[in-house]
Amino acid sequence: MASDFKREIERASRVVVFTGAGISTESGIPDFRSPGGIWTKMSPINFDDFLRSPEMRREAWRRKFEIDKTLIGAEPNKGHMAVAKLVDTGKVTHVITQNIDNLHQNSGVPAGKVIELHGNGTYAKCLGCGLRHELEEVRVLYERSDEPPACRVCDGILKSATISFGQAMPEEEMRRAEEATLACDLFLAIGSSLQVYPAAGFPIVAKRNGARLIILNREPTELDEIADLVIHDEIGPTLAPLVMLN
Template identity: 40%
Template sequence: MNDDVVAECTRDVSRVAVLTGAGISTDSGIPDYRGPNGVWTRDPAAAEVFTCTRFMSDPTVRARFWRTYLGHAAWHAEPNPAHRALAALESNGPAIRILTQNIDGLHQKAGSAPRKVLELHGGMREVVCTGCRTRTPTADTLERVAAGEADPRCTACGGILKLGVVLFGENLDPNTVALAEKVAQACQLMLAVGSSLQVEPAASLCAVAVNAGARLVIVNRDPTPYDHLAVGLVREPIGVALPRITAALAAAPPDATPVSR
């Protein structure tokens, strides 16, 4: 997408929604899932670890899950230029809300206000007991895994512990979905960044935005099921493209519509 198209897509925009997927974090050293070198592309069987039914019924699946997160790259990852560009836009541009499919917390670490980041699939910093619903820091559970507990249980009730994320087969929190839909309906520009747009209902937020009159720009290396709805398709690296788009948004004069930040 050339500079003229960027300027046209960002013109008169005072409300931006950004849907982010795993691709925005690959430059931070966190592998994506479905790309050519993605976790599930290289090892399709690994996806079953993230299936709720298998996780809840099979202790060997849970053991593999906890081993995976014991050494997960996200624990030491730092935000990259794409995360920082979105964070900078908060104080120097239109009102922005981030709807992320990621669980790594890098948007907040980059400086995005937590209240402006909606984690559609949960976050990896907490563990929840599936029995008594007690939430505890993930670090506590991983310490137990590192010490030799393959399938640690809740210390309060003995229930199965699960990372505070949405697994395949689980429904997203309805309040989170409702809020995300409101953000999508209210935005003038929807940026879909680094997402394959294959996981619903998060991907359908693109259609929600377009149906409400917003422009859709997709920044992703590979084609997506929603490309036909977009006014702009960006295939260049996210760490290059997103700072360029946010710079255009910061420079463009907003429309006259008052908006609360």
């Protein structure tokens, strides 16, 4: 099966890689949605509640900084490095990711080739003027005041630069992801349960447009039956030999 995988990649000219939480769990980052994940232990805060309630905003930031403690020191693993190598060779045109951990960029993938469908949790943005705020700055504001942190320029609401439950998907990223998907001849879905829509619809779009579809995930997915190749295995150990990583 590994030889089939390698052959599919070699004969493709425009590969899109689509990644979910499974590629980052091998870096020690927890999967929010799986059984035993963070969202099974606490209900996520809806975007409308975040906007409406200062108490919900304080709680959201409390959770954010608490969760981030578990992410300190997380580094790209062999799966990330293998994807970065494929991007570097020109084989992979874009990496579409559901992850918010910035590990694809940290592995060496140019930021312009990473399409973050669910945002990025390594910084914050003002919902008013859009200004980026570094998390350490926000942490200082949070710890020295009883009020939710606010933008230093327009006093608008600050929020982690991620897409919350109930928040609209980012239009520009969705557009870019669709364009990349329609232009590819091989769509490689890695570490995703392919259950969270609309993101999980991209493999279907690729397949219907004539691209080959490979799914690499530890567990079966709902789209396995339409894939040209399915591998249920660890991600880093499966991908690393394909690009000859030690």
